[in-house]
Amino acid sequence: MIKIFGKVRYHWQPDLSLLIIYWSLSVIPIFVGLALMYESSRVPTLVLFSFFLFMVLLGIGVHRYFTIYEDGTLRIITANPFTPIKVAISTIDKVAVTKTSITLYTDGKDKGRTFCMRKWPKKYFVNALALNEHFQGEVELLDNFIHIDYFETYYGNQSK
Template sequence: MITLFGKNRYHWQPELSWFISYWSIAITPIFLSLALVYEHTRIPRNIFILFTLFVVLVGLGFHRYFVIEGAYLRIVSLNLFRPYRVAIADIEKIQVTKSTLTLIFKNQKKRCFSMRKWPKKYFLDDLALQEDFQGEVELLDNFISLDYFELYKNDKKALNQ
């Protein structure tokens, strides 16, 4: 979670299969450029192109986050020109496991996101404090007494309060 210009960003990654595929493709150019450096005595121009491609793919890979803007939840992903906005009142249920967060909307659309535990906790706390949120949060972890989900039993407070 990052606070930028007074708004909290809660970073996420796609589900595991897309996560592994994307990051495998993203780090391939750096290994190709290292192989080219190893094979040549001078630095070829292709290395700069591959390194630039690597930097762009890594930048796009980290450009995935949630922002709560009043009555709307903005979901920003790889599509830089069209962030997805959904009304918080349209969220029917949130299913939470140890590594994923699934948003179920009223028109029965589901979206699955992978998040680390603390940004996920702060995101759920901030979302639950929104007056437009009328959905339910369902914890699907089998080991409730052994992990951080016990924190949800305590009082909810937003990060910036």
């Protein structure tokens, strides 16, 4: 969770299998560049290109986040910077929260979209989404870890 230009960004990563594949492929240019640099006494252009390619892949890999706007729009930024996804918060039916991810179900679809998030960005994102005035859906806690601090918050509010 980072606040930039007055907007809070909640960072996410794709499903675990895609995450491992992407980061494994993005680290390959570093190792190829180091192997080429080890073989020669000077730094060839190909080594600099491989380091540049790694930096580009690194930038694309961390460029995934949510932004919640006041007008009831959830903006999902993916690794492709040319296709931001805008979802009306009122169309979100259910948010399924697990220990490592959240799944957003929109417009009554049976299959949701899963986003892996760390604990604290997920906590603040779910809180901000659930407290948004346009949100009409439900937050479902799927793990058996209901005694984790932010799960207790939701269960504590139900008894009042």
